[in-house]
Amino acid sequence: MEAFLEEAKALLAELVALPTVSAEGRALEEGAKKVAEVLEGLGLRAELKRGYGPPVVLAEGGVGERTLLFYNHYDVQPPDPLELWATDPFTLVEKEGAWYARGAHDDKGELVARVVALRLFQEKHGFLPRVRFVVEGEEEVGSPHLADFVRDHKEALGAEAILWEAGGVDARGRPYLYAGLKGIVALELRVKTAAFDLHSSYGAVVENPIYRLSKALASLRDEEGRVLVEGFYHRVRPLTPLEMEVLAEIPDESEALKEAFGVRDFLGGARNLEFNQRLYAEPCINFNGFHAGYGGPGSKTVLPAEAYAKLDVRLVPDQDPEEIPTLLRRHLEAHGFHDVEVVVLEKGERPARSDLAHPFVALARRALEEAFGEKAVLYPNMAGSGPMHPFLHHLGAPAVGLGVGYPGSRVHSPNEHIRIRDFERGVLALLRLLELYFLEG
Amino acid sequence: MEAFLEEAKALLAELVALPTVSAEGRALEEGAKKVAEVLEGLGLRAELKRGYGPPVVLAEGGVGERTLLFYNHYDVQPPDPLELWATDPFTLVEKEGAWYARGAHDDKGELVARVVALRLFQEKHGFLPRVRFVVEGEEEVGSPHLADFVRDHKEALGAEAILWEAGGVDARGRPYLYAGLKGIVALELRVKTAAFDLHSSYGAVVENPIYRLSKALASLRDEEGRVLVEGFYHRVRPLTPLEMEVLAEIPDESEALKEAFGVRDFLGGARNLEFNQRLYAEPCINFNGFHAGYGGPGSKTVLPAEAYAKLDVRLVPDQDPEEIPTLLRRHLEAHGFHDVEVVVLEKGERPARSDLAHPFVALARRALEEAFGEKAVLYPNMAGSGPMHPFLHHLGAPAVGLGVGYPGSRVHSPNEHIRIRDFERGVLALLRLLELYFLEG
Incomplete structure (x- = not known):
């Protein structure tokens, strides 16, 4: 040596x-x-x-x-x-x-x-x-x-x-x-619908926090992964011709990664340049966890009172991690999710x-x-x-x-x-x- | 004594x-x-x-x-x-x-x-x-x-x-x-999107199971609790005039329950006869639990590989608990949720x-x-x-x-x-x- x-x-x-x-x-x-x-x-x-x-x-x-x-x-x-x-x-x-x-x-x-x-x-x-x-x-x-x-x-x-x-x-x-x-900001979304867990037979009349939170999460992006929060992309600096050129030069790893990760396909079927662009140059919302109610073996007839989800938002220049919680809150309000609370877990890093x-x-x-x-x-x-x-x-x-x-x-x-x-x-x-x-x- | x-x-x-x-x-x-x-x-x-x-x-x-x-x-x-x-x-x-x-x-x-x-x-x-x-x-x-x-x-x-x-x-x-x-059937919905958990930076290209499951759950009912699964209500026997009369005679407990449970309002704002009808004579889908990814303190930049939810479906005459899983699977297929698996946890009870x-x-x-x-x-x-x-x-x-x-x-x-x-x-x-x-x- x-x-x-x-x-x-x-x-x-x-x-x-x-x-x-x-x-x-x-x-x-x-x-x-x-x-x-x-x-x-x-x-x-x-x-x-x-x-x-x-x-x-x-x-x-x-x-x-x-x-x-x-x-x-x-x-x-x-x-x-x-x-x-x-x-x-x-x-x-x-x-x-x-x-x-x-x-x-x-x-x-x-x-x-x-x-x-x-x-x-x-x-x-x-x-x-x-x-x-x-x-x-x-x-x-x-x-x-x-x-x-x-x-x-x-x-x-x-x-x-x-x-x-x-x-x-x-x-x-x-x-x-x-x-x-990329920049990042980590958030938690919380829903509380009742003072305590109820017997699930009350699900016929009492709102379910899992439904509310699921619907709220589903409203944040589309099937291809594009973020639907209004204003989310408005600070994204367009890629320069040189940046696009550099992205196009990155070897396409999408097939190899697909196999390594065991995924059927990437979001929007992305590969080649589109894959590189999404992975390296586009922002996204990622759900890290969702927890509510019973998770043990078999079934339990419970109507949980609370649900929460953790998510991280990956940002590209010139998005601002401090603005993201505000945009999310505005989106949730505008879509009727007055019951979904947004908590900032980490103030985040700028892209x-x-x-x-x-x-x-x-x-x-x-x-x-x-x-x-x-x-x-x-x-x-x-x-x-x-x-x-x-x-x-x-x-x-x-x-x-x-x-x-x-x-x-x-x-x-x-x-x-x-x-x-x-x-x-x-x-x-x-x-x-x-x-x-x-x-x- | x-x-x-x-x-x-x-x-x-x-x-x-x-x-x-x-x-x-x-x-x-x-x-x-x-x-x-x-x-x-x-x-x-x-x-x-x-x-x-x-x-x-x-x-x-x-x-x-x-x-x-x-x-x-x-x-x-x-x-x-x-x-x-x-x-x-x-x-x-x-x-x-x-x-x-x-x-x-x-x-x-x-x-x-x-x-x-x-x-x-x-x-x-x-x-x-x-x-x-x-x-x-x-x-x-x-x-x-x-x-x-x-x-x-x-x-x-x-x-x-x-x-x-x-x-x-x-x-x-x-x-x-x-x-x-009421009858009941208990089910679990499962989504698996990758072979193992990934770093959340891959969320830009890899599907998120929490998104898929959230979207699937949100598709099952509307904001007022009506079930959107095709065929779900087709076996529901209409209430007879006597049954309606008996429902109308049940004292309205909705205000007292609202307070006891700490809920803002019941689904669809139901009270009086409508409340009694929903609670005692209508079927519903209730989510008992949702679990995926990280649930500890603070944040964790993980993209989970799997998500699952437990739910119970309450049935009224003449719905059939054995038919419900089939209807759910058909609904999920029809709405593009080919990746959501339906598992029957308990064969259930008839109404x-x-x-x-x-x-x-x-x-x-x-x-x-x-x-x-x-x-x-x-x-x-x-x-x-x-x-x-x-x-x-x-x-x-x-x-x-x-x-x-x-x-x-x-x-x-x-x-x-x-x-x-x-x-x-x-x-x-x-x-x-x-x-x-x-x-x-």
Whole structure:
């Protein structure tokens, strides 16, 4: 194994040993301190910023005419269900060419790859380039304080380009990068029709909350998944010709995913460009859960008094997560659902998409292609969400994500891991990116 | 306390001491034997019939030109939640003029009232009238074998009139009787859209089972509760002028119930005759439960793979519970819900309504009115369900229900009880009924 891989493994082992589960508030202080220590080991000045949830690690140093900002996080998802792990989640285990642990990919493996790439750059070129790191501790619980943090630390974070937390290769082994993330807002809809559950014989005269909530949910979208809430699309920024072109270049994964997921067909029979457009560039309403009344074996003649559903709304630029609950309430009122209450569960994240014409996007793509020796896939947006918007908004710089994972990394699941081969090439791509950005830019 | 009340209390104490919970298969053999012993104590010949679930107690004896059949059951609902009981559920406790125990009303208290009324008749008139008893042990789990039992024992059960299991006084203390029960069928609707749960970002392209099931449920009825399943009403027998008249005589409880239940309004704003008609004489679809995806605190970005709902359909003469699943499947197919599976949870019970013009109905009403000294309320049907149909069908006799409970009896709930005063008047009404039937009929 290359020396840098040995170093990476040792570093990753130290980081994953800290159970930095933000949902449970575990080991976050220690996690932040360890990250600061690692970054100081690189020659950066690091400090722990407080007052925004768990400490935010802010680090900077190096020389150069321009600055590159790395966004990462040191918190992880809970390891549950523990019984499905083949090895201890908080002990790094090397097995069959892969490194296993909670956070091995998301996001400690990515952070280590960046540290190691900077070390390689330093060894090869004799200096540390001008970089900054912001490493937060509550990404896995929706980064509730990060937008405020970025707003309050514009100067300290200032950079001409941002490297987003993670990436990797796709199902066919092609490296990919992305320039945006969807926004999200999480809501609950509630209906209460009576003071308590009744015997179901009263269903002949007493309203049923399952009916009311079902009807309300069914009114929110059509059979093809288009959202029927008035005003929902009015802030959606039309895709530019370049964005459309980039979407059209994404290989069609729809058939492979159909099989992998065991679905008969995608919404509206979407495939090819339409599939890519829906998945990566269109907003949607998704129902996460619906619970009411009896759910045990057999039957129970009960008329429940309450029903509730959880949903998340995925947003694209320039939709506003703060406006969505208002639009939903207005829709429900207009359709006679005065009895359906809308509760905001998480204030959400704004959608973000970097300018695809920005030279940094091409530079990152080139770095990937040189390191992997094959064409890289560029996604204008990923289907998922994250706190990218405040960076783009306050720093006025583009953000691009690339990294060391693969679709089988089991992020958020038991037996999370990265393949050492992916990690190695990911580090070389990062090194190449640093070279292109700082030496040839 | 009257001597017959002392006797009743002792008898009831013996019966409730046996935890005959049919859902758990507890003490059913002992329960059947005890009931047979009690009926033999009256001078009847009793036997335990096997091959139809828990033993069915069949008893007969006495003299007379015609026969009266009593239908009762010796099984009870589970006592859970135990912590909400103020006293032991299987020990009879007298407190503030009431007898507390699981089964104190449903149905051991009713059975004891009948035994005591027969004893009083015997003491007063010097002979036991010609009666039969059928006391089953699985009423609380939907009487799955009773229809077959009745079909196979037409001769042994033969009677010119049937006294149904229970009754009592209404919220205002008026005695009531009923001549029918709704039918019921319990179903589950299921939707599966993918092989496993997915990250909710895939909601942009992958169908959501909560949407599909919500839309399917919403298609089954309208805002006022009318069922939209084609053919659903086509077997509903129109109400006769007499049935309409009887419905119109039922005092309007809608305002009082609205307050008691904490509901804003009843379906379609029903009150007075319309309320009575819907509750007692119209079929309906009721949703008992809906479960899918995440239901814990906060939000979870999951796209569930499956959703299911439980529902019960209440039927009126001459709807057929066996036809309902077919009608539902046809409706779902016709409305594009090829992905919604219909599973029958319980084969159900047929609706039943006796001929209100039959002299036995008037006789029972007169007995109640004489014992209580006030007008009795007659319900053509109750809103609930029970295995009355096979009796009406195979014996060709009317069935009427009356008894010793009140709306606060907490049937199926913790602290089930009957008020001794209700019991006493209920027994006197039964005695009067026996006299009218056997001596003046």
